[in-house]
Amino acid sequence: VSQREAAIYSAAVRLFRDKGYHATSVQDLADAVGLQKASLYHYIRGKEDLLLRLTRDAIAGHLEDLAAAEVSGGTGRQRLVRLLFAHVRRICANSDLLTVLLREAHALSPPAQEEVRRLSARYQHGLAGVVVDGVQDGSLTVADPALAALALLGAVNWIHRWYRPEGRLSPDEIAAGMIDLFLHGLAPAPSAREEEMQE
Amino acid sequence: VSQREAAIYSAAVRLFRDKGYHATSVQDLADAVGLQKASLYHYIRGKEDLLLRLTRDAIAGHLEDLAAAEVSGGTGRQRLVRLLFAHVRRICANSDLLTVLLREAHALSPPAQEEVRRLSARYQHGLAGVVVDGVQDGSLTVADPALAALALLGAVNWIHRWYRPEGRLSPDEIAAGMIDLFLHGLAPAPSAREEEMQE
Amino acid sequence: VSQREAAIYSAAVRLFRDKGYHATSVQDLADAVGLQKASLYHYIRGKEDLLLRLTRDAIAGHLEDLAAAEVSGGTGRQRLVRLLFAHVRRICANSDLLTVLLREAHALSPPAQEEVRRLSARYQHGLAGVVVDGVQDGSLTVADPALAALALLGAVNWIHRWYRPEGRLSPDEIAAGMIDLFLHGLAPAPSAREEEMQE
Amino acid sequence: VSQREAAIYSAAVRLFRDKGYHATSVQDLADAVGLQKASLYHYIRGKEDLLLRLTRDAIAGHLEDLAAAEVSGGTGRQRLVRLLFAHVRRICANSDLLTVLLREAHALSPPAQEEVRRLSARYQHGLAGVVVDGVQDGSLTVADPALAALALLGAVNWIHRWYRPEGRLSPDEIAAGMIDLFLHGLAPAPSAREEEMQE
DNA sequence: TATGAATGAGCTTTCATTCAT
DNA sequence: CATGAATGAAAGCTCATTCAT
Numbered sequence: 090v091s092q093r094e095a096a097i098y099s100a101a102v103r104l105f106r107d108k109g110y111h112a113t114s115v116q117d118l119a120d121a122v123g124l125q126k127a128s129l130y131h132y133i134r135g136k137e138d139l140l141l142r143l144t145r146d147a148i149a150g151h152l153e154d155l156a157a158a159e160v161s162g163g164t165g166r167q168r169l170v171r172l173l174f175a176h177v178r179r180i181c182a183n184s185d186l187l188t189v190l191l192r193e194a195h196a197l198s199p200p201a202q203e204e205v206r207r208l209s210a211r212y213q214h215g216l217a218g219v220v221v222d223g224v225q226d227g228s229l230t231v232a233d234p235a236l237a238a239l240a241l242l243g244a245v246n247w248i249h250r251w252y253r254p255e256g257r258l259s260p261d262e263i264a265a266g267m268i269d270l271f272l273h274g275l276a277p278a279p280s281a282r283e284e285e286m287q288e
Numbered sequence: 289v290s291q292r293e294a295a296i297y298s299a300a301v302r303l304f305r306d307k308g309y310h311a312t313s314v315q316d317l318a319d320a321v322g323l324q325k326a327s328l329y330h331y332i333r334g335k336e337d338l339l340l341r342l343t344r345d346a347i348a349g350h351l352e353d354l355a356a357a358e359v360s361g362g363t364g365r366q367r368l369v370r371l372l373f374a375h376v377r378r379i380c381a382n383s384d385l386l387t388v389l390l391r392e393a394h395a396l397s398p399p400a401q402e403e404v405r406r407l408s409a410r411y412q413h414g415l416a417g418v419v420v421d422g423v424q425d426g427s428l429t430v431a432d433p434a435l436a437a438l439a440l441l442g443a444v445n446w447i448h449r450w451y452r453p454e455g456r457l458s459p460d461e462i463a464a465g466m467i468d469l470f471l472h473g474l475a476p477a478p479s480a481r482e483e484e485m486q487e
Numbered sequence: 488v489s490q491r492e493a494a495i496y497s498a499a500v501r502l503f504r505d506k507g508y509h510a511t512s513v514q515d516l517a518d519a520v521g522l523q524k525a526s527l528y529h530y531i532r533g534k535e536d537l538l539l540r541l542t543r544d545a546i547a548g549h550l551e552d553l554a555a556a557e558v559s560g561g562t563g564r565q566r567l568v569r570l571l572f573a574h575v576r577r578i579c580a581n582s583d584l585l586t587v588l589l590r591e592a593h594a595l596s597p598p599a600q601e602e603v604r605r606l607s608a609r610y611q612h613g614l615a616g617v618v619v620d621g622v623q624d625g626s627l628t629v630a631d632p633a634l635a636a637l638a639l640l641g642a643v644n645w646i647h648r649w650y651r652p653e654g655r656l657s658p659d660e661i662a663a664g665m666i667d668l669f670l671h672g673l674a675p676a677p678s679a680r681e682e683e684m685q686e
Numbered sequence: 687v688s689q690r691e692a693a694i695y696s697a698a699v700r701l702f703r704d705k706g707y708h709a710t711s712v713q714d715l716a717d718a719v720g721l722q723k724a725s726l727y728h729y730i731r732g733k734e735d736l737l738l739r740l741t742r743d744a745i746a747g748h749l750e751d752l753a754a755a756e757v758s759g760g761t762g763r764q765r766l767v768r769l770l771f772a773h774v775r776r777i778c779a780n781s782d783l784l785t786v787l788l789r790e791a792h793a794l795s796p797p798a799q800e801e802v803r804r805l806s807a808r809y810q811h812g813l814a815g816v817v818v819d820g821v822q823d824g825s826l827t828v829a830d831p832a833l834a835a836l837a838l839l840g841a842v843n844w845i846h847r848w849y850r851p852e853g854r855l856s857p858d859e860i861a862a863g864m865i866d867l868f869l870h871g872l873a874p875a876p877s878a879r880e881e882e883m884q885e
Numbered sequence: 886t887a888t889g890a891a892t893g894a895g896c897t898t899t900c901a902t903t904c905a906t
Numbered sequence: 907c908a909t910g911a912a913t914g915a916a917a918g919c920t921c922a923t924t925c926a927t
Contacts, residue, residue, distance in 0.1 A: 108394075109310070109394055109395060111308070111310035111311065111395075112310065112395065114899080114900065114901080115900080115901060115902080116899095116900090116901095124908080124909090125908070125909050125910075126901085126902090126909085127902085127903080127904085127908075127909055127910075127911090128907075128908050128909065130901095130902075130903085131907065131908075135901075135902075136901065136902095137901095166474075166475070169474075192391050192394070195307075195308050195391070196308060196310075196311065220474070223474070227476065228476070229474045229475065229476070230474065230475065230476040231469065231474050232465065232468065233457075233465050236457065236462065236465045236466065236469070237465075237469055237474060239443075239446065239447075239450055240443040240446075240466050240469055240470075241443070242446060243442045243443040243444070243445065243446020243447070243449075244438075244439040244440075244442040244443040244446075245442070246442065246446065247438065247439075247441060247442020247443075247445065247446065248438075248442070250442075251438060258432075258435065263435065266431065266432050266435045266436075267435065267439050269431065270430065270435070270436055270439055270470075270473070271439075271469075271473060271474055272473045272474050272475040273473040273475055274469070274470060274471045274472040274473030275365070275368075275419070275422070275428045275429060275430050275436065275470055275471050276365070276428065276429065276471040276472055277426065277427070277428070277429040292890095313916080313917065313918080314917080314918060314919080315916090315917090315918095323890095323891080323892090324891070324892050324893075325892090325893095325918085325919085326891075326892055326893075326894090326919085326920080326921085327890070327891050327892065329919070329920080330889080330890060330891075334918075334919075335918065335919090506792075507708070507792055507793060509706070509708030509709065509793075510708065510793065512920080512921065512922080513921080513922060513923080514920095514921090514922095522887080522888090523887070523888050523889075524888085524922085524923090525887075525888055525889075525890090525923085525924080525925085526886075526887050526888060528922095528923075528924085529886065529887075533922075533923075534921095534922065534923090535922095564872070564873070567872075590789050590792070593705075593706050593789070594706060594708075594709065618872070621872070625874065626874070627872045627873065627874070628872065628873065628874040629867065629872050630863065630866060631855075631863050634855065634860065634863045634864065634867070635863075635867055635872065637841075637844065637845075637848055638841040638844075638864050638867055638868075639841075640844060641840045641841040641842070641843065641844020641845070641847075642836075642837040642838075642840040642841040642844075643840070644840065644844065645836065645837075645839060645840020645841075645843065645844065646836075646840070648840075649836055656830075656833065661833065664829065664830050664833045664834075665833065665837050667829065668828065668833070668834055668837055668868075668871070669837075669867075669871060669872055670871045670872050670873040671871040671873055672867070672868060672869045672870040672871030673763070673766075673817070673820070673826045673827060673828050673834065673868055673869050674763070674826065674827065674869040674870055675824065675825070675826070675827040690911095711895080711896070711897085712896085712897060712898080713895095713896090713897095721911095721912075721913090722912070722913050722914075723897085723898085723913090724898085724899080724900085724912075724913055724914075724915090725911070725912050725913065727898075727899080728910080728911060728912075732897075732898075733897070733898095
């Protein structure tokens with residue numbers, strides 16, 4: 090990737106994040122990198138292709154984290170903790186990119202959407218697999234691992250909507266706080282599970 | 289609200305959800321309700337106004353749930369459980385609407401976005417307040433209530449991305465499962481918190 | 488003409504004058520008279536017909552003035568003075584109407600424009616005729632009566648662009664001042680005509 | 687200004703003059719210059735901007751004439767004669783442009799209208815100033831110079847409504863005829879001013 | 886007499902993309 | 907590599923008018 094290409098990608102992330110994919114015109118992109126509209130087409134195939142690449146890159150990073158966690162040693166719980174840390178760090182470092190991924194993927198063509206969906210599902214299943222591992226090796230206890238994985242994913246992905254670099258908590262503090270919550274819950278030590286189930 | 293207006297609103301929710309706000313043309317909306325484009329303008333002020341109304345309605349429902357939970361009796365934990373149940377039920381019943389709210393709100397004009405942001409913040413703070421209540425009355429134990437509220441919100445809002453009415457779990461089962469997870473965590477009985485913090 | 492019709496006409500004059508014919512919507516007219524758009528059509532045949540009637544009325548007034556002047560006695564100069572007084576008074580009393588006539592007549596259909604053109608020409612020729620009368624009876628001296636009539640017409644019609652009821656001069660003062668100017672000119676007593684002709 | 691821009695401007699003048707600003711669509715303009723609608727927008731910012739430029743240009747020409755007359759030597763009367771000649775020539779050469787200026791300026795946005803009004807007022811005051819100069823140096827005699835300036839302006843601006851290049855009088859003949867009229871008036875040599883004042 | 890609903894035609898403008906230079 | 911010019915398509919919206927009630 091040339092320098093120009095990198096500039097185009099990062100401008101695209103920022104613009105798509107700020108204005109949205111559809112509201113960002115090719116002219117906006119050209120202005121942001123100091124080129125004419127037509128010149129952009131030496132570097133990109135088209136506006137949608139640009140979004141697709143961004144989207145793919147975003148997921149690819151998370152899949153790398155997943156792979157690293159999967160091959161790392163220790164109990165399932167330890168691997169889950171490592172994965173969540175990596176996930177939160179990546180989100181905080183690239184929150185614009187995740188915003189674009191989650192908000193604009195539906196602007197892609199059906200086949201591209203399908204690809205994104207497949208890659209996302211792979212990550213989700215990997216995460217669930219780590220939870221299952223923890224259950225099997227006794228380091229985790231959970232009634233519905235798939236549901237737990239979805240809850241975890243939602244909680245951490247939501248971070249991109251509120252995280253601010255200058256905020257109260259650093260990425261690692263956010264990760265630690267969430268992991269603590271997920272592992273030990275909100276209830277004080279021994280609790281009667283029955284009562285709160287009835288609304 | 290006349291019958292036509294209701295038809296327009298529900299068509300808008302479905303179309304905005306399926307194709308996205310920008311990719312849905314006024315012509316699409318007109319076709320969906322069997323009117324000419326121009327006739328739509330007897331019922332709506334414009335496309336963006338339609339989105340704004342939808343968005344407001346979506347948040348208003350959740351704010352009603354919040355108010356109901358706040359005035360309900362019992363411990364903070366009990367109120368939190370009630371609120372989460374209501375939240376999950378509402379999301380599952382109107383998942384398209386939440387999708388539109390979360391995905392398309394940025395297409396609104398700056399003042400409208402600000403309004404949405406303000407209303408959303410009110411809900412978030414209300415949720416956090418319930419958690420704080422629980423901590424104060426001893427029914428909940430949590431280090432960072434604000435962070436916990438964000439985690440809860442993320443986990444339950446994420447549901448709109450995967451919930452299918454015909455799926456394995458009913459809305460109440462989803463709510464019960466998530467609440468169980470949030471209250472008791474993934475870790476088996478007593479746990480040493482220190483170790484897992486180091487990645 | 489019913490009261491409603493009169494209200495519609497006067498609202499139309501005001502709106503056409505303020506916003507222009509094309510920029511005035513039927514909705515604007517309806518709002519101005521407190522009716523619904525559709526109800527207006529009980530009183531008017533259509534928007535253009537409304538403009539045509541206004542236009543015809545405007546010229547008709549001036550043609551009445553012309554007829555009155557023509558049958559009045561005295562020298563041509565006296566009749567010219569009377570006509571100009573009447574013209575200025577009418578313009579000042581109805582400056583909005585003249586604005587609409589002069590500015591918006593071209594929005595009419597070709598046949599309607601032709602009618603307006605014909606009526607206007609009749610007035611112009613009548614005015615020129617009075618000038619010719621004055622030349623023939625010795626009360627006026629002018630090289631090119633037709634040109635003089637056009638100059639007079641331009642000067643007095645221009646009044647609608649600057650006259651304000653609250654202004655420095657009353658309509659009669661304006662008329663008197665202009666007539667004085669037209670009759671005696673700007674040059675001091677005897678003047679050498681040759682020099683200023685060469686630029 | 688490129689050739690295309692010039693073609694667009696002149697087409698706009700002709701079309702706005704023939705059909706009026708509102709009745710001229712961007713499609714009409716595009717057809718007139720042999721481009722697609724969208725291509726026009728490489729040369730103009732928008733339809734109203736086009737009108738504004740035309741309008742500004744129209745006044746600018748007259749203001750140049752004014753400046754030239756003001757710095758020219760001789761008596762006030764001589765300068766007035768020069769200015770009127772220039773004015774008439776310009777109107778006859780560009781009568782379409784003046785038609786657009788006078789008839790369509792009200793279609794501009796309020797700020798643009800204000801600009802046009804200001805520039806027009808500058809010309810009017812300049813003309814009145816020349817008349818005042820003539821009064822002060824004794825070359826002109828007039829009771830109300832401001833009123834006289836308005837009368838002159840009306841008479842000459844009216845020309846755009848009747849001038850035809852193939853007509854009986856050339857622009858210079860029109861100018862000479864009008865100037866003669868304005869300087870010496872219609873009344874034969876000695877005249878009793880009182881009588882004609884009473885209607 | 887009054888109107889809510891409806892509409893076909895048209896508007897100005899923006900868009901992503903192509904191509905000759 | 908870069909770009910000015912060009913374009914087909916489509917966008918959101920407004921319009922004057924009609925008509926059943």
